Amino acid sequence: MGLLKAAVTSHSQRMKQLSSLPHWVLGCLCQGSATNFSTSVFVCTKLADMAVMADRCPTLELQEKWYPRWEANNYFFSGKKMKPGAATAAATTDAPPFVVMLPPPNITGTLHIGHALTVALQDTLVRWQGMRGADVLWVPGCDHAGIATQAVLEKRLLLQKGVTRHQLGRERFLQEAWQWKDAKEARIYEQLRKLGAALDWDRSVFTLDEGMSAAVRSAFIALYEKGLIYRSSRPVHYCPALQSVISDIEVEHLKLEGPTALTVPGHRSPVMFGQMFDIAYPVLSCEDHTRETGQMIIVSTTRPETIPADVAVMVHPSDERYTRLVGRRVANPCRPGQSMPIIADNAADPTLGTDRPAQSVTIL
Template identity: 45%
Template sequence: MDIPTMRNVSILVIALKKTEAEAEAEADAEAEVRRRRGFSASHPRQISQSQRQPSRDTTDKMAVSEKNPEIIKEKDLERKKEKADKAREKELKRQKALEKAAKLQAQQASNNQKKREKKMVKRGGKEENPEEFLDPPTPFGEKKRISSQMAKQYSPTAVEKSWYAWWEKSGFFVADAKSSKPPFVIVLPPPNVTGALHIGHALTVAIEDTIVRWRRMSGYNTLWVPGMDHAGIATQVVVEKKIMRERKLTRHDLGREKFVSEVWDWKNKYGGTILQQLRSLGASLDWSRECFTMDEKSSRAVTEAFVRLHKNKLIYRDERLVNWDCVLQTAISDIEVEHIEIKERTLLNVPGYEKPVEFGVLTSFAYPLEGELGEIVVATTRVETMLGDTAIAIHPDDPRYNHLHGKYAIHPFNGRKLRIVCDATLVDPKFGSGAVKITPAHDWNDFEVGRHHGLEPINIFTDDGKVNSNGGSEFAGMPRFKAREAVIEALQKKGLYRGSQGNEMRLGICSRTNDVVEPLSKPQWYVNCDKMAMKGLHAVMDEKKKSWMKKRRLMLSWTKKRRLMLSWTKKRRLMLLWMKKRRSMLSWMKKKKIEIIPRQYAADWKRWSFISFYLALLISDV
């Protein structure tokens, strides 16, 4: 082993010895510390019982140190120093954060300056002025003043502002009656004056405005007529709810004049809102021709149209069934009737009745036959209508009732003779007893059967849904559903009640009042659509015109099965009476309903009725 190697080994040995000595010294120091803190040498983590309580000497020393002012002052100085050190450290951190934020802000400002310099280079050195992006104020009715620079962000309010006032003042939307240009005229479907416009109105107005502006640009003498509809029942219901909510009064409490005044106040309030909304949409309407369906000018035009149609025998009066709302006390259209499916006995709340009314019940009872022939049992879900029965229908091929053809039954409450008629269309001999009670004034199917057999319709209800004198003195004045209970009780007393059972049914409910719709026989005005219907039918059958007829096969199938003439009834007369416009045929023309189609064809009829009518209008000039 050479000398350098020996030297290295010696150094290593000395270092190891020194390290061991230091380790022993550190171990002794740690043991001393543990001893002073109360830990045992053999068990460093255990505290002896004697060490848990400080000695008397230690306690005396602690008491002396606590009473020594110099020691207390020294400790206070140390605490203040520590607090000052923490405050300096916190302030130092805050200063660093501020310096960092200032540096970042300076960097952003530098970047923005560089961007502006680049823009200025592109614009030839001209500096950007923020005011150039703002539209200068435009006096009302003048052409919009536009800023020299396009705004950095699109603002619909800023873009649309001031344009419409200038368009309207300049007369851009006014049609020229003396113009030689080809005319293009459409009427804005008048929105109901029952509130503000909604998204559906906005969609329709946008589409119509696009068409009108395109025609105007194409050189047509364009007229787009604005207006509002008084909305009849809809407005009446809204105003009635308002006065009930605010004053706890009905329209009958107010009287006709005050109620009409309330309606006009409502129209003036919300009518202005609707017109302003139309302007905000940018609709290019000719406001010089604005109209309201209850205006005097419109009323005169309606009266003239009504007189002409009546002279030409296109309007006639007839008594037929209508959908009657006993709360509104007016007829409503099929569109306003919602049907609910009832699967079993069900209790429903009906306006005007404190307790729920049971529906979905088929009640059976017997009619005594004339001449001691026994009795005939019928069943119905509306037993109260038996007070207006005028006949009993049986199937002509039902052997059970062959001996009753041409005979009569006797009404148990008023002694009226009920003719027994044969009807193969209405009666199903396999259902129930095979006999059907006929109430022409209160059932759609019975009404058609009554007309076919010449039966008299007997109305047993008042307009507010109570039994009238035709129902008999025993039940007169009773609300219709309370009369139902009374009739069942009276049948039980006479021994004619035959029981009841659950039955599925469809119940018509008014969409506005939730009242149960009552079919009533009422006189109504009708429009004779025979000629128009014939033109429509001929057009469907014409092979030359099939190219423009969509779904022609369906239409052809319908016409082959039905071959029925169409008549439209004038509906919703109540508002006309209250508004003292008894001949307001504008409302009549807008709120009409077809009645002649039997109810068993209702599904097909609702699908095709309006199509065939408008089809007839289209081809009437061909």
């Protein structure tokens, strides 16, 4: 009885010591049969004297420890299935290749959460293919993003140095651009390393490298010769500050509730946007479509600059104000001698702008 009491007391003391350990530590150490429970308890009581484990994975410390080792051992380059003693990828075995190009981030800034998602997905595929025995090559790189980078750099120069690219001069501006590129590229590559990306850093590229530029020119010429690239006159977005055409993605759209004065790059004073203009379209005679009858169709628009390209005036077929004019022609107020038909279609909204009846007329 005395021995049993002593055993129970000893067991109770050990359980109190175990209670101070994290649950996941107990789960790892104390699983097993009844025969080795005493040994497990003994190990746990020894660990109870140690510092409490962190409740989160120390990702930064792990990254700083392991990623340099991965790079030093050339884990991330094509040809890692090399014969013993081989110094280059040329001495590889016949392992099937798996090649991926990292979508090159723009040097306009640094990586964001969208980049992290893309890198995580590609990294999963790359490592999986490597585990399957493929000879993996994941190529890193950065994109110069010409117009966007120029815009960011010009804003920076104006804020920090108070100069424009014209005042700075072409050569000085290019020097600033390359310095910007080197700094942003280094930061982006640092972020990719912190993400643990299995990239072959010896093969990193920049979209203005000679090899990349030659490939772009070759592809452009091939597409041109096939008729897939052509030159034509089209409406474009022109930036008065950059003095250049820009793509749709570079345009910032603003929704205005009414006339609003906005500051526009390249203009000393604000420019009024969202202002409605009433434009009179003279109705022409039915006989020769050249003589004005004195009747007018008033059209309200915020885009009077598009009037020279008008090809028709459209009204709703049930709008009694204009049904008698359907089939007639009107003159283009900005192009003397050019006429256009008045047509009817349900696409015209007769209820639009009840305080401005002319808004119910649509220009095509």
